[in-house]
Amino acid sequence: MLKTKIAITSIASFSPLGNTSDDIWKEYLNPRSLIIEKQLGNIKALVAPLSDDLMREVDTLRNSDVKYRSLDNSVLYAILSSREAVKKAGWHNTKFGINIGSSRGATQLFEKHHQEFLATGRTPTLSSPTTTLGNISTWVAHDLKSNGPELSHSITCSTALHALLNGIAWMQSGMADSFLVGGSEAPLTAFTIAQMQALKIYAPLRQAQRDNNAQCQSEPVEDLLYFPCRAFDLNKTKNSLALGEGAAMACLEIGEHKNALGYITGFGYATDDLKHSISITDEAECFQKSMKMALQNVSLDEVDVVVMHAPGTLKGDKSEYKAIQKVFSKNLPMLTTNKWKVGHTFGASGMLNIEMALLMMQHQKFIGVPFVTEQNRRKIIRNVLINAVGFGGNAVSILLST
Secondary structure, three states: OOOOOEEEEEEEEEEOOEOOHHHHHHHHHOOOOOOEEEEEOOEEEEEEOOOHHHHHHHHHHHHHOHHHHHOOHHHHHHHHHHHHHHHHHOOOOOOOEEEEEOOOOOHHHHHHHHHHHHHHOOOOOOOOOOOOOOHHHHHHHHHHOOOOOEEOOOEOEOHHHHHHHHHHHHHHOOOOOEEEEEEEEOOOOHHHHHHHHHOOOEOOOHHHHHHHOHHHOOOOHHHOOOOOOOOOOOOOOOOOEOEEOEEEEEEEEEOOOOOOOEEEEEEEEEEOOOOOOOOOOOOOHHHHHHHHHHOOOOOHHHOOEEEOOOOOOHHHHHHHHHHHHHHHOOOOOEEEOOHHHHOEOHHHHHHHHHHHHHHHHHHOOOOOOOOOOOOOOOOOOOEEEEEEEEOOOEEEEEEEEO
């Protein structure tokens, strides 16, 4: 239980949506998917990559310091979004903690070094220190000249929200007054896509997708809005997960603040009783428990929106929806997700959901899923519940309030 409010005094992201609040909001208002077909090594797949302009910013950072030239994109994305978050919060000469996680970590760099090893039997000198899991928080702390604790972890797709939980715990214990928390992911590699395809959950390519998209049966795909990832479409007949990339960071401070974008007023966490290593129960009992824990101090009818995890898989989407029905009964809040637009960014996805929630609260406008009918329209957005869950049914729910 929260002893006091935790303020989010800034949030910044670096994703296919853009890297400024105005651009990100404008993109959310545009009912198009940012998922495209892209060649990755020896395969073609549906992914949501960063724009060319943002990749030029990554290259500029990489070339700005000889030490940064050996870093993975996941680290560079984190540095760029962390710089912006700290700047927005006005943290100058402030002692703060850092907890940034990643599901995959330095995937691109690790795969590159491994291929070199298979070809030559040797690895570069920095292959180990640049691919360790703690690499992201360490380099962000170095870049920001932070003097607080530095933590990293991987809890797959709920990583960013677990980072937020850690920040809350440190602050409530009195060991820190402020924390930078978030997640970063650069998973767009052929090997990562192949792993998702092996699980039979990845979205089929454009031609195959026509057969799964009812609106494309009688008209050319090119003439219509095309949604490769059917996240939260409970009528879909095939899995449609697609990957995206990026990073998102939030600055947390204890107590009330004039510059607060919103307040964390509840949190919950739970783990499913697994049947196998990637399963989730039919009614997502982990989400039922995490949501109830997060909502214990608020009336259910005061929750205006739930930003769902909704990865676009058949079981993932349906089980979470059933869990929400179990918790809220017939009085469902408005439900939404952003994975239809930006794909699944693994460890960064939870913080991108937090950003989406804060933007909806700021603009007092609900951003729904274009191909899903809205439920129980609310006039005011005051309280938003955000969900995330990782492989193994490791769920987190966060309640944000104005």
